[in-house]
Amino acid sequence: MNIFGTSLRERLMYFAGLFIGTIILYTIIYHWLLLTFEPSVHEKAYHDSLQKVVETLTTAGFGGDTDNWTTPQVNLFVVLMNLTGVALVFLGIPAFAVPLLQEAIKEQVPTSTDEADHVIICSEVPSGRVLWEHFESADMPYVFVHDDRETVRRLAQNEINVIHGDPTQLETLEAANIAEAKTLITDVDDQTNSSIILAAKQLEPEIEIISSVADSEIASQHQFAGADRVIKAKQILGESLASKATTFYAEELRDSIEVESEIDVLEVLVEPNSQLVGQSIRDAEVFGSGRLTVVGLWHNGRFVVTPHPSTTIRENMILLVVGDQGQIAEQQLDPVPAPRGEISSVAICGYGFVGQTVEAELERAGIDVTTIDIDPSLDTDVTGDVSKERTWDKINVDDIDAVVLVLSNDTAMIATALLLEELLPEVEVTARANDPNNIWKLYSAGAEYVLSLPTITGEIIADRVLPEEGLITPETGFEFGRITAPKLAGKTLREVDIRRQTNCTVVAVEREGKLITEVDPSMRIQEDDILVAVGDSSAIKKLREFTEQPPKSLMKE
The missing domain is CATH 3.30.70.1450 (Regulator of K+ conductance, C-terminal domain)
Structure with a gap:
């Protein structure tokens, strides 16, 4: 058994059992050795033998028994007891002393806040990060509640206003100062969200609660529990993917301009290693000359019109840039490829709830849809693995203008994006990332636009709390x-x-x-x-x- 790989409590129980068992065993052996091999010892009480064993193992001393240790057998056993005592000390230091010392000096995580007129965020970190970044930019007080101690410690070190606790428990919400909070946001999972809503309403019946649901059928349960607004996250994700798959803002703006000029309009992807990342639009040298202007940007499923010059450019943003053609070429900007023409036919890879939402939105817009999924039980046009070329052989790919990837596995989507880059390089690929950390991988694999559920949920909720001017969402068009x-x-x-x-x-x-x-x-x-x-x-x-x-x-x- 590896006692160092278990919890401190388990190690303590194991070590205590080992120590007590050793004392009992050594007492029996010591008692028998004295009576058997030492001629001067004719009788001895067990409690006296126990005392001598404890004294020897703990190196506290040998008492009055040293005169009785005359035979080799007894002396060898005394040596064994001494070595055992030392071994137990060295065993106890890494098993207990070090962990206890680490616990003693370990930084204590925050468990309460004095914030007032604030927003309480109960969510996982990806969507929570989107929210607290918005609130910090707007100077809105907030507190993020999470039940993982190590996550809280790490966030606190990064100066995020966070507390540790289970948000379904009344005492945690009280520690978050719910009595003086203006809004509570819950975006953990559908069942946990329901529990948080009930706990919050128990403490503060008048507090505004915004919740998120992955399953739209659960929305009514959240409302019944007390949520004031319910965000149907997967539905919004599907609508956003459908919108972006058929909308190329550079083309829309280009078609709205009737004068002949050297001005061009394009969408530019900000890659993770771009020098633009972290700069404001105002400070970015490429836009500081006055010959290139950012008139809009796509980020996390939202299109912001004429973003403020102080807006920070982030990785995976798509900037709508207007400017002199020569300057665009000189700056070596990487434009998002324009579609071959009007989008009239779209292939949807993945036919879960999000895929079905995309299908409904596209059909509502009069666009032909081909649905593909590996599950034969689903009512799709084609059954097969979209990461394999043989599946695409079943489709007339010449008629496909765009592809939407909404698979449940990011690895499969990355493989599919790579295949489509080789098989259909002119087709625009829009994808859903289940893990926000895989967004850049999908872009690198060839996708033109990528959304993730946690980030778009955070963005939509943030917009409910902080309505932003110039914001276009799938709901507004x-x-x-x-x-x-x-x-x-x-x-x-x-x-x-x-x-x-x-x-x-x-x-x-x-x-x-x-x-x-x-x-x-x-x-x-x-x-x-x-x-x-x-x-x-x-x-x-x-x-x-x-x-x-x-x-x-x-x-x-």
């Missing part, structure tokens, strides 16, 4: 519009404040046959300008109405 605004001529974009008035964002201006992409708030609208704006359909309609009949205070005199 978007379109570009070309708007003339002669009645606003002479006014600056800051004075007009189109975003606040209409929820649209101006991303470019056509003026005298040229395209201006550096849309500064101080820019004055000219009578013949054409504003290129983005927003959902209702916002574009509102913008047209606003420019046709602006408030009198804004109208050209």
Whole structure:
């Protein structure tokens, strides 16, 4: 038995049994040796032999028995007892003394917080990280609750506001100061989330609770338990994948520009080893020249229109860049390949709940769908392993414009992405990563866009708590519009404040046959300008109405 590989309690029990057993055995042997081999000893009590054995093993002394140790047999056994005592000491140091010392000096993890008017996050680390990064950027107080001590210790060392405890227990939520919290977010698993909701409502019936469900059928149970908002994570993931598989924003914006110019529009993937990672858009040298402008970005299933210059560029972002063609070539940016044309046919690999959601969204958009899964019991168009070329031989691949990978295994998806890169290099591949750590692997394997369930869940929940302007999600949709605004001529974009008035964002201006992409708030609208704006359909309609009949205070005199 390897006693050093067990828990401290198990080691203690084993060592105690070994020590007591050794004392009993040695007492019996010692007693017998004295009576058998020592002629001067005719009788001896067992308790006296026990005392001498304990004294010898613990090296406390030999007492008055040394005169009785005259024979080789007894002396050899006394030597054995001494060596055994020393061995037990050396055994006990690594087994007990060292672990106990480590426990004594080990940094204590936080178990409570004094935060007030804060958000309590009960989730796994991947989605929790998305949330606390958003809250820290917005200066919103929060506390992250996790039941793994080592995870809490590591996060605390990285200055994350975290406490250790089981969030399903009342005492943990009390330690998270739920009495003064404004919102509780729970995104662990469907059953655990239900327990957390009930515990939170028991303590604070009025607290706002946002929960996440993987199984949409569980949503009503969370609402019954007391959740104010329930995020159907897998459904949103499927909608996002369907949206990205059929939406190429660079093409949409390019089609909205009618002037002839040297300006190009492209989507750029920020790779993990890119020098852009960690810089703000403002500080990135490639965008600091003024000849390249970031007018939007894809990140974790959300499209942000005209991101703020202070926005930090992160790995796996897709930036929508407008700028001079020569400058784009000079900067050696790596554009996401454009689709061959309009997306009219999509292959869905994996037919679980997310795959079925993607199918429903695409069919709603009038797109032909081919479903593939290895499980013969599922009602798919093709049965087979999509990581094998023979499965694709069953399909007319020439008709496929895009592929969506939603398998349950990341390794299989990476293998499939590699196969598609070789088999169908012109086809756009959108993929779901089950583990966020595998996102970069799928990009490296050839996928054009990758989403993971934990990150998109965190992003959607963060948007519920911190609504972000200029955000496009699968729930809102978007379109570009070309708007003339002669009645606003002479006014600056800051004075007009189109975003606040209409929820649209101006991303470019056509003026005298040229395209201006550096849309500064101080820019004055000219009578013949054409504003290129983005927003959902209702916002574009509102913008047209606003420019046709602006408030009198804004109208050209």
